[in-house]
Amino acid sequence: MKKKILVFSHEYPPVGGGGGRVAQNLNRGLTKLGYEIQVISTHFGDLPFRKDEDGILVHRLHCYRREIFKASFLSMMLFVWKSLWKGLSIIRQWKPDVLHAHFAVPAGASVWALSRLTNIPYVITAHGGDVPGAVPEKTDKWFRFVMPFTYPIWKQAARIVAVSDHFEQLARKYYPVEMVLIPNRFSLEGIHPEKIRLNQPPVIIYAGRFSPEKNPTMVVEALADLRGYDWQAVMLGDGILMPEVQSKVKQWKLKDRIRLPGWVSEQEVQEYFSRSDILFMPSLAEGLPLSALQGLAMGLALVLSRVGGCVNLVKPGRNGYLIEPGDLKGYVDALRKLLSQPNLIMKYRKASLEYARQFQPQVVINAYDDLFMKLQSEK
Numbered sequence: 397m398k399k400k401i402l403v404f405s406h407e408y409p410p411v412g413g414g415g416g417r418v419a420q421n422l423n424r425g426l427t428k429l430g431y432e433i434q435v436i437s438t439h440f441g442d443l444p445f446r447k448d449e450d451g452i453l454v455h456r457l458h459c460y461r462r463e464i465f466k467a468s469f470l471s472m473m474l475f476v477w478k479s480l481w482k483g484l485s486i487i488r489q490w491k492p493d494v495l496h497a498h499f500a501v502p503a504g505a506s507v508w509a510l511s512r513l514t515n516i517p518y519v520i521t522a523h524g525g526d527v528p529g530a531v532p533e534k535t536d537k538w539f540r541f542v543m544p545f546t547y548p549i550w551k552q553a554a555r556i557v558a559v560s561d562h563f564e565q566l567a568r569k570y571y572p573v574e575m576v577l578i579p580n581r582f583s584l585e586g587i588h589p590e591k592i593r594l595n596q597p598p599v600i601i602y603a604g605r606f607s608p609e610k611n612p613t614m615v616v617e618a619l620a621d622l623r624g625y626d627w628q629a630v631m632l633g634d635g636i637l638m639p640e641v642q643s644k645v646k647q648w649k650l651k652d653r654i655r656l657p658g659w660v661s662e663q664e665v666q667e668y669f670s671r672s673d674i675l676f677m678p679s680l681a682e683g684l685p686l687s688a689l690q691g692l693a694m695g696l697a698l699v700l701s702r703v704g705g706c707v708n709l710v711k712p713g714r715n716g717y718l719i720e721p722g723d724l725k726g727y728v729d730a731l732r733k734l735l736s737q738p739n740l741i742m743k744y745r746k747a748s749l750e751y752a753r754q755f756q757p758q759v760v761i762n763a764y765d766d767l768f769m770k771l772q773s774e775k
Contacts, residue, residue: 400434400491400493401433402495403497405435406459406471407437410662411464413465414523414580414683414685416437418580418686419498424452425761438475440461455482457478458478459474465634476506480510483495494771496519499523503520504520504549508552520557527567553573554771556573556576558575558576560577560704561577563683576767579760595673601631602631603669603691605633611679611721614678616650621724625735629676630657632657632668673741674699675691675696677701678699681703681721682706685706692709695749695752698748699727706718714747715751716748
């Protein structure tokens with residue numbers, strides 16, 4: 397008999413970024429294996445507060461979240477408090493077998509408290525931003541306040557899952573606990589194209605938050621150095637750096653070559669990827685980004701930073717380039733090689749498509765199924 401799992405995540409589509417989409421894909425996969433799943437997440441805009449999504453009951457809590465792509469410290473703390481009481485109510489009525497927190501902070505705090513109150517074991521999936529030092533530009537300030545409270549969360553978890561070996565190694569510096577490595581291999585099912593063809597001119601795409609750790613301004617700076625080549629670009633996403641990106645696009649007179657559609661739906665992301673050739677993400681910090689996995693699955697040539705799980709997606713000289721974070725010249729040189737050799741773009745695109753076959757979602761789903769079944773047998 398499969399378990400009932402109560403999932404906690406302050407970000408769950410369409411709220412948030414890649415971590416929430418990983419949680420959603422995993423929940424859908426586990427549901428197909430017979431698991432019963434309910435999710436507690438954050439409300440935003442006109443989203444329903446309670447909705448059945450693909451057989452998964454999603455509860456959304458009003459936590460004063462002001463931006464769909466970014467959670468403030470206040471909204472995360474409110475999520476801890478409100479999800480604690482909501483979780484307690486659901487536990488009394490539904491009686492789940494295990495609690496699953498995506499992100500050790502803030503969701504981990506909720507499941508830790510609930511586990512202490514109910515004796516239900518909990519599992520944490522650490523996605524990166526919840527690990528000290530993983531995304532310093534984004535989290536170092538508030539980790540100075542919450543760090544002392546995070547030790548019992550990690551120590552008392554029945555299982556802790558790391559989504560990349562990079563974050564596993566980083567977390568071990570702070571938390572002396574055993575971890576299970578289950579790489580985030582979620583590419584959207586069914587998006588592998590049967591055939592690829594080069595666009596004329598080649599299309600370069602960026603997808604992600606417009607936030608410091610994603611470094612979107614460097615996309616514009618690199619492309620400004622390549623104005624003499626024939627290309628078009630699209631930058632998907634939004635965030636606090638959008639005004640700066642817009643300013644740089646205007647400064648370099650690239651408005652007719654770089655499109656800024658803003659925050660788009662998951663389906664629209666897939667459509668944009670299907671009309672692109674090169675994925676360019678000059679991030680300063682990453683876990684194993686879902687956008688990069690999607691780019692691999694769609695057969696794009698990859699120009700990524702040598703950070704986090706990105707190193708697992710690129711075979712340099714075969715399907716793209718890994719560049720040291722912040723190395724503008726390195727990004728420009730890599731893009732120049734591709735733009736000056738259309739046959740090289742096609743070679744790398746075909747290699748990405750072939751390599752993507754190793755990144756099947758079912759591998760991840762089966763690994764979690766095994767984890768939960770072992771946890772059940774131990775109980």
